[in-house]
Amino acid sequence: MLYRENGQFKTSYSADQQIFPIKQDRILILALIAAAFVVVPMVAPEYLLRAVLIPFLILSLAALGLNILVGYCGQISLGTGGFMAVGAYAAYNFFIRVDGMPVVVAILLGGVMATVVGVIFGIPSLRIKGLYLAVATLAAQFFCDWAFLRIKWFTNESSSGSVSVGELSTLGWTVDTPAEKYLFCLGFVVLFALVAKNLVRSHIGREWMAMRDMDVAAAVIGIRPVYAKLTAFAVSSFYVGVAGALWGFVYLGSWEPAAFNIDRSFQLLFMVIIGGLGSIMGSFFGAAFIVVLPILLDNLGVAVGFDTAFASHLTFMVFGALIVFFLIVEPHGLARLWSIGKEKLRLWPFPH
Amino acid sequence: MGFFIETLIGGLMTGMLYSLVALGFVLIFKASGVFNFAQGAMVLFAALAMARFAEWIPKWMGIDSKIVANVLAFAVAMLIMIAVAWLIERLVLGKLVNQEGITLLMATLGITYFMDGFGQTIFGSDIYKIDVGMPKDPIFLMENLFQGGVLVNQEDLVAALIAAALVAALAAFFQYTSTGRALRAVADDHQAAQSIGIPLSRIWVIVWSVAGFAALVAGIIWGSKLGVQFSLSLVALKALPVVILGGLTSVPGAIVGGLIIGVGEKLSEVFIGPMLGGGIEIWFAYVLVLFVLLVRPQGLFGEKIIDRV
Numbered sequence: 001m002l003y004r005e006n007g008q009f010k011t012s013y014s015a016d017q018q019i020f021p022i023k024q025d026r027i028l029i030l031a032l033i034a035a036a037f038v039v040v041p042m043v044a045p046e047y048l049l050r051a052v053l054i055p056f057l058i059l060s061l062a063a064l065g066l067n068i069l070v071g072y073c074g075q076i077s078l079g080t081g082g083f084m085a086v087g088a089y090a091a092y093n094f095f096i097r098v099d100g101m102p103v104v105v106a107i108l109l110g111g112v113m114a115t116v117v118g119v120i121f122g123i124p125s126l127r128i129k130g131l132y133l134a135v136a137t138l139a140a141q142f143f144c145d146w147a148f149l150r151i152k153w154f155t156n157e158s159s160s161g162s163v164s165v166g167e168l169s170t171l172g173w174t175v176d177t178p179a180e181k182y183l184f185c186l187g188f189v190v191l192f193a194l195v196a197k198n199l200v201r202s203h204i205g206r207e208w209m210a211m212r213d214m215d216v217a218a219a220v221i222g223i224r225p226v227y228a229k230l231t232a233f234a235v236s237s238f239y240v241g242v243a244g245a246l247w248g249f250v251y252l253g254s255w256e257p258a259a260f261n262i263d264r265s266f267q268l269l270f271m272v273i274i275g276g277l278g279s280i281m282g283s284f285f286g287a288a289f290i291v292v293l294p295i296l297l298d299n300l301g302v303a304v305g306f307d308t309a310f311a312s313h314l315t316f317m318v319f320g321a322l323i324v325f326f327l328i329v330e331p332h333g334l335a336r337l338w339s340i341g342k343e344k345l346r347l348w349p350f351p352h
Numbered sequence: 353m354g355f356f357i358e359t360l361i362g363g364l365m366t367g368m369l370y371s372l373v374a375l376g377f378v379l380i381f382k383a384s385g386v387f388n389f390a391q392g393a394m395v396l397f398a399a400l401a402m403a404r405f406a407e408w409i410p411k412w413m414g415i416d417s418k419i420v421a422n423v424l425a426f427a428v429a430m431l432i433m434i435a436v437a438w439l440i441e442r443l444v445l446g447k448l449v450n451q452e453g454i455t456l457l458m459a460t461l462g463i464t465y466f467m468d469g470f471g472q473t474i475f476g477s478d479i480y481k482i483d484v485g486m487p488k489d490p491i492f493l494m495e496n497l498f499q500g501g502v503l504v505n506q507e508d509l510v511a512a513l514i515a516a517a518l519v520a521a522l523a524a525f526f527q528y529t530s531t532g533r534a535l536r537a538v539a540d541d542h543q544a545a546q547s548i549g550i551p552l553s554r555i556w557v558i559v560w561s562v563a564g565f566a567a568l569v570a571g572i573i574w575g576s577k578l579g580v581q582f583s584l585s586l587v588a589l590k591a592l593p594v595v596i597l598g599g600l601t602s603v604p605g606a607i608v609g610g611l612i613i614g615v616g617e618k619l620s621e622v623f624i625g626p627m628l629g630g631g632i633e634i635w636f637a638y639v640l641v642l643f644v645l646l647v648r649p650q651g652l653f654g655e656k657i658i659d660r661v
Binding site: 070076124127128129130131132134135136138139142143145146149150215216262266269270273277309310313314315316317318319320321322323324327328331 | 387443444447448451453454455457458459461462463464465466467468469470472473477589592593595596600628631632634635638639641642645646649650651657659660
């Protein structure tokens with residue numbers, strides 16, 4: 001009844017090409033963003049910001065990046081954790097080695113370095129496909145793990161490979177309270193999500209999708225595989241690298257290479273699959289699900305009175321079972337449920 | 353020279369053990385097109401079951417003989433692995449027929465999490481020992497050829513022999529039994545196999561059971577070498593490059609790949625490692641595979657991938 005597109009006529013090309021063609025969607029999204037910027041930092045308790053919202057935002061940025069590669073371009077990557085590590089350590093090096101480096105610039109430069117590494121490890125994708133590629137990208141993961149542990153220059157000669165950053169300041173603004181950190185991440189996420197949404201709607205996004213659906217056919221109709229695949233790797237690893245830098249700088253503060261190990265890669269892949277392949281919205285759903293679920297399960301287990309070891313094993317079991325359950329019930333992810341819900345809402349309360 | 357040969361032999365034997373884990377991957381991929389990430393979890397689960405039952409059975413039944421206890425524990429562990437195979441087919445794979453490869457891959461990752469949690473819940477999460485009476489003393493070979501001879505770990509030698517025997521047995525099973533023939537038919541073409549009356553779901557249970565058996569043997573060997581603990585499931589990550597190098601669909605590929613990776617890893621660690629700061633074992637295999645794949649994208653023995661529009 002409320003959610004209807006009747007009477008919303010598009011009279012110009014720009015109106016036809018809007019991201020959200022339905023007025024109610026536009027209002028909802030703007031309200032959501034406004035609430036996220038204004039209301040949440042004021043009312044959310046510190047624990048919620050620190051333990052749930054900040055990791056959710058950063059990981060949804062990383063999931064977004066991975067979704068561009070896996071969901072839009074169809075190249076399965078298990079090296080995401082490695083690219084995050086590159087982003088984090090590169091940003092760290094720019095930050096401490098260059099005097100007066102603004103933290104935003106350091107983070108973006110971290111993303112640029114991750115892009116370079118991502119493109120290098122993306123080159124094999126021109127020849128290797130499917131599951132073979134997935135395993136080949138593990139090379140990136142293990143190589144990065146090793147490099148940041150063993151090559152002391154990257155970690156500023158620290159003996160354990162653990163590094164930490166001090167004050168995060170940009171143009172006189174110091175990011176230190178949880179609310180400020182939250183806003184800092186939110187700014188990145190909103191901006192990058194907007195760019196991503198527009199990228200996948202543009203010609204390059206269409207090239208990626210053509211590559212995903214059938215690469216030989218795409219090449220036949222004149223899409224250059226080299227260009228399409230490598231740009232997907234570049235954009236994706238830029239996003240992932242920025243997310244890695246944020247993870248290190250804002251969420252962890254001090255970290256070691258294990259923060260970006262292979263479990264992180266799997267976790268991000270879960271987010272993308274459960275959220276929905278090839279959906280920007282889905283990346284956020286997936287990230288929310290994967291971030292919140294273990295926290296919920298752990299707290300639940302402890303609240304019921306299991307001892308911690310048993311509770312953590314139980315978390316593993318429930319987590320694994322739920323993933324399988326989701327894949328069986330809705331293989332297209334939470335984003336699909338969302339769009340089904342919207343379809344239903346358009347007709348509600350009438351049956352047809 | 354003696355040292356070189358020693359490293360080489362050590363590498364070959366480790367490689368044989370990698371092949372054993374890799375074999376599980378290949379069997380399942382061939383028969384159902386599922387890239388089974390849970391193979392590592394299955395190794396851990398089987399080893400845990402074996403270790404714990406070998407400890408519990410003598411207590412429950414008052415058996416003193418170690419051999420009887422081990423045999424019984426092996427039988428129980430095998431039954432458990434068959435049950436696991438049946439459950440996976442019933443609850444997971446049967447419901448995911450015709451899904452894309454990546455969805456199936458993720459499903460097996462879910463199974464991995466579940467089995468890691470479940471195994472440690474019922475069997476406990478300490479370090480357990482499996483004692484099947486493997487000889488521990490090292491022996492020296494070719495003492496007349498080199499100064500000091502070549503040191504060979506007897507345990508590794510026995511393990512490699514067992515692995516080789518298992519591989520031969522599996523190859524014979526695939527080649528000469530009617531079930532094996534059915535398995536090969538399913539591997540070639542699901543639909544064609546089904547149309548001539550081969551029951552797909554039963555074949556999948558069988559192939560997962562066989563993979564479970566391979567996991568059990570691998571678990572016992574690795575477990576008696578390193579102790580049964582959580583890190584055992586990481587052996588799967590070592591076996592992945594082996595599978596890819598040999599080709600996802602090739603049993604001989606898994607063996608040859610395992611040997612190449614085993615030797616490559618050991619030699620690189622000993623001879624290149626010190627130049628790069630050590631610890632390169634973990635990524636060397638992957639990078640090696642990457643370069644091989646650039647030349648042969650389907651692995652050394654894999655079926656040629658032909659794209660049709």
